[in-house]
Amino acid sequence: xxxxxxxRNAGSxxxxxxxxxxxxxxxxxxxxxxAGKTTxxxxxxxxxxxxxxxxxxxxxxxxxxYVYNKDFVDNNFSQDKIKGVFTLGSDIKGAQEKLTxxxxxxxxxxxxxxxxxxxxxxSADDVGVINDLTEQEETFKDICWKQKQxxxxxxxxxxEGLRNSTEKFKIRVLAEFKQNTAAPIPLSELTEKCRTVxxxxxxxxxxxxIPSFDGxxxxxxxxxxxxxxxGKKDVNVADLISLLNNSDxxxxxxxxxxxSEPKCPFCQQDISSDIFHNLSxxxxxxxxxxxxxxxxxxxxxxxxxxxxxxxxxxxxGAKLPFIDDDIFEDKSNILISLLLRxxxxxxxxxxxxxEVVVFExxxxxxxxxxxxxxxxxxxxxxxxxxxxxxKTEQKNxxxxxxxxxxxxxxxxxxxxxxxxxxxxxxxxxxxYAGVAKESEKLIELKKEIEGIESGxxxxxxxxxxxxxxxxxxxxxxxHLKPSEDRAHYVIVRDSGDNARLTLSEGEKTFxxxxxxxxxxxGSNQSSGVLADRVVVFDDPISSLDSDILFIVSSLIKNLMDxxxxxxxxxxxxxxxTHNIYFHKELTFxxxxxxxxxxxxxxxxxxxxxxKDSYVEKxxxxxxxxxxxxxxxxxxRSEKNNGTIQxxxxxxxxxxxxxxxxxxxxxxxxxxxxxxxxxxxxxxSWINDGSHFSGDDxxxxxxxxxxxxxxxxxxxxxxxxxxxxHYKMMMGDSYKPLETLIQPVDVVELEPGANDDxxxxxxxxxxxxxxxxxxxxx
Numbered sequence: 129x130x131x132x133x134x135x136r137n138a139g140s141x142x143x144x145x146x147x148x149x150x151x152x153x154x155x156x157x158x159x160x161x162x163a164g165k166t167t168x169x170x171x172x173x174x175x176x177x178x179x180x181x182x183x184x185x186x187x188x189x190x191x192x193x194y195v196y197n198k199d200f201v202d203n204n205f206s207q208d209k210i211k212g213v214f215t216l217g218s219d220i221k222g223a224q225e226k227l228t229x230x231x232x233x234x235x236x237x238x239x240x241x242x243x244x245x246x247x248x249x250x251s252a253d254d255v256g257v258i259n260d261l262t263e264q265e266e267t268f269k270d271i272c273w274k275q276k277q278x279x280x281x282x283x284x285x286x287x288e289g290l291r292n293s294t295e296k297f298k299i300r301v302l303a304e305f306k307q308n309t310a311a312p313i314p315l316s317e318l319t320e321k322c323r324t325v326x327x328x329x330x331x332x333x334x335x336x337x338i339p340s341f342d343g344x345x346x347x348x349x350x351x352x353x354x355x356x357x358x359g360k361k362d363v364n365v366a367d368l369i370s371l372l373n374n375s376d377x378x379x380x381x382x383x384x385x386x387x388s389e390p391k392c393p394f395c396q397q398d399i400s401s402d403i404f405h406n407l408s409x410x411x412x413x414x415x416x417x418x419x420x421x422x423x424x425x426x427x428x429x430x431x432x433x434x435x436x437x438x439x440x441x442x443x444x445g446a447k448l449p450f451i452d453d454d455i456f457e458d459k460s461n462i463l464i465s466l467l468l469r470x471x472x473x474x475x476x477x478x479x480x481x482x483e484v485v486v487f488e489x490x491x492x493x494x495x496x497x498x499x500x501x502x503x504x505x506x507x508x509x510x511x512x513x514x515x516x517x518x519k520t521e522q523k524n525x526x527x528x529x530x531x532x533x534x535x536x537x538x539x540x541x542x543x544x545x546x547x548x549x550x551x552x553x554x555x556x557x558x559x560y561a562g563v564a565k566e567s568e569k570l571i572e573l574k575k576e577i578e579g580i581e582s583g584x585x586x587x588x589x590x591x592x593x594x595x596x597x598x599x600x601x602x603x604x605x606x607h608l609k610p611s612e613d614r615a616h617y618v619i620v621r622d623s624g625d626n627a628r629l630t631l632s633e634g635e636k637t638f639x640x641x642x643x644x645x646x647x648x649x650g651s652n653q654s655s656g657v658l659a660d661r662v663v664v665f666d667d668p669i670s671s672l673d674s675d676i677l678f679i680v681s682s683l684i685k686n687l688m689d690x691x692x693x694x695x696x697x698x699x700x701x702x703x704x705t706h707n708i709y710f711h712k713e714l715t716f717x718x719x720x721x722x723x724x725x726x727x728x729x730x731x732x733x734x735x736x737x738x739k740d741s742y743v744e745k746x747x748x749x750x751x752x753x754x755x756x757x758x759x760x761x762x763x764r765s766e767k768n769n770g771t772i773q774x775x776x777x778x779x780x781x782x783x784x785x786x787x788x789x790x791x792x793x794x795x796x797x798x799x800x801x802x803x804x805x806x807x808x809x810x811x812s813w814i815n816d817g818s819h820f821s822g823d824d825x826x827x828x829x830x831x832x833x834x835x836x837x838x839x840x841x842x843x844x845x846x847x848x849x850x851x852x853h854y855k856m857m858m859g860d861s862y863k864p865l866e867t868l869i870q871p872v873d874v875v876e877l878e879p880g881a882n883d884d885x886x887x888x889x890x891x892x893x894x895x896x897x898x899x900x901x902x903x904x905x
Contacts, residue, residue: 130184159734162736191661196663241570260552334508336448345490443456591608608620660697725747772837795847
């Protein structure tokens with residue numbers, strides 16, 4: 129059946145999109161002529177002509193649609209021959225039993241297919257395997273994407289080409305989980321490697337030269353620093369100098385003697401030439417050479433320090449990223465300070481040659497500094513190796529990153545996802561296979577059913593059925609007979625003449641309905657008689673008098689009873705009408721609780737505002753509300769002068785005609801003068817054959833004339849002993865008649881347009897005051 133109908137850009141539906149949702153087995157649409165009902169029937173009949181509209185079928189199972197509207201009448205009764213309606217003959221019991229059995233099998237297969245499709249696509253009770261898979265995919269994609277976002281800043285190179293697609297990233301995660309063989313390494317190590325391997329600033333560096341400390345070591349290890357340097361021992365003064373241990377003091381004095389000669393530079397006493405000669409002889413050539421040796425060692429030591437400082441400045445100037453500047457400065461300062469302290473000690477020997485010098489050990493400091501420089505060079509070498517092999521290194525690092533993500537961080541999630549997905553995919557594939565297998569069987573069954581139907585169906589039972597109904601209701605001037613080709617009907621008089629062109633509108637409408645009534649229980653083809661279908665009635669009672677209207681209502685109710693009993697092929701009925709009585713006849717159900725819609729039915733109002741049509745769903749049967757709407761026009765303080773007279777006509781027509789027992793025209797004797805003229809204008813169309821809603825004359829009234837019409841209208845209820853009903857329907861707007869009587873002038877009546885476009889709302893201004901017992905219908 130149809131579950132939902134979306135109406136857009138069709139006919140008078142030019143405004144907002146309209147939806148008829150939650151449709152059930154029986155669906156009743158009420159609306160005035162011109163409100164937009166026929167557009168709905170056309171959409172169902174020929175959906176391809178309305179591309180902006182959408183029909184949603186239950187479980188996607190599209191049924192045949194049979195639509196009775198003006199197009200149906202024109203298409204089937206515009207030619208002399210009418211397509212025959214094929215039905216199963218009553219005398220072929222074996223074939224009927226076979227078809228019944230096959231159709232039961234077909235229905236079971238269809239139910240099985242539908243059940244599997246629900247398991248696949250979901251239903252109100254189950255989301256479905258496909259939706260489960262989709263939801264699982266989305267959840268897993270989100271999990272993967274969160275890991276990507278977590279590491280985006282560091283692992284960005286590994287995520288190239290995947291940054292804008294959760295689907296691509298998920299696929300890559302699964303592929304790496306399956307194929308990646310790299311050994312995962314800790315996140316901290318990965319992060320450190322990424323800073324270098326993925327850096328755009330990676331360059332090659334020249335290794336540092338490790339300063340040579342051999343010069344320092346050879347100088348400080350010279351034996352001269354441990355030697356007490358003294359003069360000749362065979363000189364007369366040698367013993368005295370040795371005793372006093374003041375050779376350095378004597379040597380210094382001799383340097384000043386040339387300036388103080390012949391006096392001693394210290395005591396200022398005259399010194400003989402012999403003493404001077406002995407003293408000078410004490411400091412011989414050996415002594416002087418050793419003094420020169422020490423001076424040379426000091427000069428070399430000083431030069432080495434200067435060279436070392438230059439080398440350290442070069443290292444600073446290189447500004448290598450591998451050097452910790454603070455550590456470098458600390459180690460450099462310690463090294464230089466130690467070397468300078470030893471230099472100061474060496475310089476002391478220069479002044480006091482007889483003193484033994486003990487230096488601070490420099491081996492450990494030199495070794496520590498050399499190791500520090502070697503470590504820097506190791507980093508430089510690693511960097512340069514990386515620079516030379518950057519492509520390979522980046523590839524290896526990316527593999528390590530994916531190994532970490534898939535086998536450390538996402539391992540549990542991936543395994544859980546794969547296990548669940550495999551289970552759902554097996555279930556999905558099994559359901560698909562089941563649907564395919566049963567669909568093949570269904571096709572074969574349908575072919576078998578069509579074959580039997582083609583051999584056993586006939587148009588004759590329909591001829592007999594229609595002619596029987598025509599005769600039973602007094603239509604004896606024409607009947608149907610089969611054409612010579614046994615596939616069509618012809619409408620003929622008793623004389624045998626073709627009667628199609630001479631039928632009255634009522635006769636044409638009735639026989640058209642009977643044809644349709646039988647068609648929905650059969651088929652225009654020799655097969656398809658038992659195919660499931662949706663049936664649409666669009667105002668089938670136009671131009672029919674009340675007796676035939678009752679017959680049509682009864683026949684439709686017979687179809688409804690068959691549907692409720694699951695007899696026949698009709699699965700859904702949609703009924704559209706503007707006629708209150710017809711609507712109430714079809715919707716009457718003694719099982720109904722109050723006025724509420726039952727589970728098997730829905731109620732709708734079709735209305736037009738200005739140029740746009742709308743549909744409105746009602747939770748209760750809206751017909752009582754529609755009757756009250758007519759009264760609401762009278763209850764308004766500002767009345768529509770253009771439609772008020774027709775509104776009063778409709779109230780009188782619906783109330784007095786349907787209630788029965790009162791001929792309202794007999795009340796004319798209660799009116800005189802202008803009141804009588806108004807009375808006649810209000811009741812002249814109330815007769816058995818009148819059209820309930822749209823055949824009245826439009827009266828263009830001014831405010832005074834409106835007041836006069838309202839008084840006459842109220843007097844009709846007073847005179848007919850129905851003042852209580854009038855008072856009840858007017859509610860708080862009721863005023864006693866005596867307070868309204870005013871002088872009456874002649875009312876001028878002008879013909880105008882009819883009121884087919886009168887708007888009908890789904891709810892009255894006030895709740896209906898009629899009880900079920902007092903209501904006129």
